[in-house]
Amino acid sequence: MNMLEKYQTISIFSAIVIGLLLGQFTVVEAYAGHFIVPFLFFMLYGLFLVIPLARLKHAFKNMRFLGTGAIINFIWSPILAWGLGALFLADHPTLWIGFIMLMVTPCTDWYLMFTAIAKGNTALSTTILPVNLILQMLLLPV
Numbered sequence: 197m198n199m200l201e202k203y204q205t206i207s208i209f210s211a212i213v214i215g216l217l218l219g220q221f222t223v224v225e226a227y228a229g230h231f232i233v234p235f236l237f238f239m240l241y242g243l244f245l246v247i248p249l250a251r252l253k254h255a256f257k258n259m260r261f262l263g264t265g266a267i268i269n270f271i272w273s274p275i276l277a278w279g280l281g282a283l284f285l286a287d288h289p290t291l292w293i294g295f296i297m298l299m300v301t302p303c304t305d306w307y308l309m310f311t312a313i314a315k316g317n318t319a320l321s322t323t324i325l326p327v328n329l330i331l332q333m334l335l336l337p338v
Contacts, residue, residue, distance in 0.1 A: 211235075252319050255320040256323050258323070273300060274300045276299065300335075300336065308321055
């Protein structure tokens, strides 16, 4: 285990705490939206450094994983979101629409951090990123 992997969890937790503390200052709060993309980039860059690129080619051949991920993200999740919204948010249509929009846009990167922390197969998890992003852009209007 190299130094980056060893302190990854601590560095992520520290970044969260520092972000929460800095968010208490009005000057930082006013410009916080401008910091999200650069800091997200650096966090993901550090995460991608530990992904073994040699395993990516093999991982892209795992059609069962890619198909299962696509079915869960683009068939099961929208049905679940609609059902939960109908059950709990029927009286609040604006919240219902917001909930459905949240549920039908699969996250394209943060789960990699949790996969890495859990010592999961990050190379395999990385392969679903472009699939999710492309399908999300194509299917979101639907």
